[in-house]
Amino acid sequence: MYTPRHFMLDDPVLRRRLVREHPLALLVATDARAPEQPPIALHLPMVWSAEDGDGGALEGHLARANPHLAALRDGQPVRLMFSGPDAYVSPSLYDGALNVPTWNYLALEVQGRLALVDEREAKDTLLKRLIAQQDPGYAAHWRGLPEAYQQRMLDAIVGLRVQVLAVAAKAKLSQNRSAAERARVAAHFEAGTAAGLARWMRELAP
Secondary structure, eight states, X not given: OOOOGGGBOOOHXXXXXXXXXXXXXXXXXXXXXXXXXXXEEEEEEOEEOSOSTXXXXXXXXXXXXXXXXXXXXXXXXXXXXXXXXXXXXXXXXXXXXXXXXXXXXXXXXXXXXXXEEOSHHHHHHHHHHHHHHHOGGGHHHHHHSOHHXXXXXXXXXXXXXXXXXXXXXXXXXXXXXXXXXXXXHHHHHHHTTOHHHHHHHHHTOO
16 A cells, blocks of 8 residues: 555554444455456455454454355455545645645555354354444343354354454545645535544644
8 A cells, every 4th residue: 555654544543443433344365266366355344353553363254155255265365455534635625726636535454364263152252252342232132042043143154363464554634734724624524524534634633
């Protein structure tokens, strides 16, 4: 990912927050059956494990019926791409006429190694970790469901665990513009549909 120094997002806490707020990842991998073919791509919500920093793992699951499952193998290198809030920036928000349009956005890429989780108890534990982060109020409901139903649901999925090997994150938030221009862009976002992007802009202002 091309990232000029002033757009780098280096803080591990903020990187994890970006994934927590925007957990839908694009998983890209070579088809293990046919590496000469174009890579496969899957949209999957992923949760970062509790370890500090940029290490640990990202976890999720996919339907056993998904035909892409056959292309995945234990130990396979994969890439996860997360997209944060984004919005168009009009040159009318800048000082002076000699400016061009651009786009503000946040993005994060993880290079990792895949493990498939298909043992029932391990999948149940993984699923409970996902529920604890995404919908903790549902945990009691899940535990109260009939055992046979729980087992059918677990059998219908395969868990994924991606060990994190490298992380790159970019926050392109007008850091290369003047303070007045940044404030104008943020205010424009707040008045429209990009208030979340404005919040990141104000927090990460130089």
